[in-house]
Amino acid sequence: xxxxxxxxxxxxxxxxxxxxxxxxxxxxxxxxxxxxxxxxxxxxxxxxxxxxxxxxxxxxxxxxxxxxxxxxxxxxxxxxxxxxxxxxxxxxxxxxxxxxxxxxxxxxxxxxxxxxxxxxxxxxxxxxxxxxxxxxxxxxxxxxxxxxxxxxxxxxxxxxxxxxxxxxxxxxxxxxxxxxxxxxxxxxxxxxxxxxxxxxxxxxxxxxxxxxxxxxxxxxxxxxxxxxxxxxxxxxxxxxxxxxxxxxxxxxxxxxxxxxxxxxxxxxxxxxxxxxxxxxxxxxxxxxxxxxxxxxxxxxxxxxxxxxxxxxxxxxxxxxxxxxxxxxxxxxxxxxxxxxxxx
Numbered sequence: 118x119x120x121x122x123x124x125x126x127x128x129x130x131x132x133x134x135x136x137x138x139x140x141x142x143x144x145x146x147x148x149x150x151x152x153x154x155x156x157x158x159x160x161x162x163x164x165x166x167x168x169x170x171x172x173x174x175x176x177x178x179x180x181x182x183x184x185x186x187x188x189x190x191x192x193x194x195x196x197x198x199x200x201x202x203x204x205x206x207x208x209x210x211x212x213x214x215x216x217x218x219x220x221x222x223x224x225x226x227x228x229x230x231x232x233x234x235x236x237x238x239x240x241x242x243x244x245x246x247x248x249x250x251x252x253x254x255x256x257x258x259x260x261x262x263x264x265x266x267x268x269x270x271x272x273x274x275x276x277x278x279x280x281x282x283x284x285x286x287x288x289x290x291x292x293x294x295x296x297x298x299x300x301x302x303x304x305x306x307x308x309x310x311x312x313x314x315x316x317x318x319x320x321x322x323x324x325x326x327x328x329x330x331x332x333x334x335x336x337x338x339x340x341x342x343x344x345x346x347x348x349x350x351x352x353x354x355x356x357x358x359x360x361x362x363x364x365x366x367x368x369x370x371x372x373x374x375x376x377x378x379x380x381x382x383x384x385x386x387x388x389x390x391x392x393x394x395x396x397x398x399x400x401x402x403x404x405x406x407x408x409x410x411x412x413x414x415x416x417x418x419x420x421x422x423x424x425x426x427x428x429x430x431x432x433x434x435x436x437x438x439x440x441x442x443x444x445x446x447x448x449x450x451x452x453x454x455x456x457x458x459x460x
Contacts, residue, residue, distance in 0.1 A: 146250040150227040157213060158222045158250045160237035176240040177212065177220040181233055182249070192235065193222060205230065224252075276312075280349035283315040283356035290396040290417065292358035293317070297341075299359050300324060304341050307435075313344050314355040320346050321354050360396030365458040367393055367401035369409050372453070378446035381414040381453035390457035392416045397456045398423055402438050412441045413454040419443050420451050 150156035162175065179192040191203040193210050202210050206224070213221040220239050224231060232252055239246040278286055287294050294317040300308075304324035311332040313323045321344035328335050333342055344354070370384055385392045394416045401407035402423035410431035412422045420441035424432035432439050444450065 146248065148250055148252050150224070150231075150252060154227055155223060155225045156227055156252065158224065158235055158237070158252065160220045160222065160239065160246075160248045160250070162220070162239050162241055162244070162246050175220065178238045179210070179222050180236045180238070181206075181231075182236050183233075189236075195220070276353050276355060278315065278356055279351065279353055280315055280319060283354070286356055287358035290358055290360065290394045292360035292396040295357040295359040297322070300357055301341055304339075312355045313342075314357040316357060318346075319349055320344070321352070322357075358396065360400050365397075365456055367397045367405075367407060367454065367456050369411060369413060370453050370455045375449045375451055376414065376453055377449055378414055378418060380449075381451070382416075384453055385455035388455060388457075390455040393454040393456040395419065395421070398454060399438055402436075411452055412439075413452045415454060418446060 146159065148156055148158050158179075160177075160179075175195075177193070177195040179194075181190040181192055183189045190206075192206045193203070193212070194201050195212055200212065202208065205228075209225050211223055213219055213223055220237055222235070222237065235250050235252060237246075237248045237250065284294055294315060295303075296317050297320070300316060300322060301324075304326065307326055308324045309326040310324055313321050315321055322341050323332075323344075324341050325332055325337075326339050328337055328339060347354070370388055370390075372384060376384060382392045392414065398407075398415060398421055402425060406425040407423050408425035409422060410424065410428075412420050414420055420443075421438055422441070423438045425436050427433055427436055441451075
């Protein structure tokens with residue numbers, strides 16, 4: 118740390134040292150990255166002084182800047198042919214080095230923790246360049262669902278999952294319990310859900326874009342609202358599940374008659390497929406824009422239908438996967454959605 122701290126102010130070359138006599142500051146740049154992807158944070162020397170280029174070379178320091186700068190993190194230090202990376206950035210960052218004036222930083226395997234402000238400091242003899250870049254990280258939402266307990270019919274089906282049961286409920290839908298970042302990004306994308314659900318960190322939260330009296334009141338603004346961290350064994354809530362893109366085909370199975378649940382399961386099997394899961398319908402709706410105004414059985418015993426183009430009698434105000442409920446499985450009122458995996 119001491120070496121890094123002195124680096125900014127003093128540069129040695131053999132028996133001489135130079136204090137930077139000019140300093141250029143630039144801020145306001147923004148860079149954008151997808152979660153898990155790579156990103157380049159641009160930084161270049163604004164002008165070069167040939168007198169010092171060959172003698173001293175360029176020194177580069179990258180820092181992740183906290184609001185309290187005493188808590189800032191070292192990212193990378195480059196001095197001549199020597200480079201060192203630090204902390205969570207070790208092995209994930211390196212300089213682009215297209216030319217001698219380019220100090221752009223490449224970050225690989227971007228995480229949500231990488232979001233924030235970065236500072237690039239370049240010392241070239243008597244000149245110091247300081248550039249600030251803000252990195253924003255986005256989650257590529259494949260699909261996002263709130264899965265109600267399917268093991269108990271309504272009205273006691275809601276808020277019936279402790280944390281272990283919540284994990285099982287998501288796994289049963291080919292999904293995983295969502296992270297807060299995934300819920301937050303889905304809220305930014307317009308998700309509004311008045312049921313509180315478990316997240317993978319053991320908290321219980323729910324996203325509200327349209328505040329209303331029966332969902333926490335109208336005095337609280339839009340946001341992700343929290344119930345805190347309840348007891349994982351005793352407390353009962355719904356669960357938010359995150360489903361990734363699937364490799365297969367989701368479709369409505371055309372049938373001459375409406376089906377009971379058991380008939381729906383068998384109809385998909387007869388068609389060389391399986392009855393679709395909740396994660397399948399959300400992925401098809403979100404990724405493929407799947408749109409159909411027919412309510413159909415799903416594997417958890419629920420009945421839903423996906424609307425990508427809102428219209429009269431078919432989710433007129435918003436694109437959504439509409440939830441009908443958990444009807445009596447002997448009821449012959451619905452069709453079925455099937456899923457056929459790629460061979």
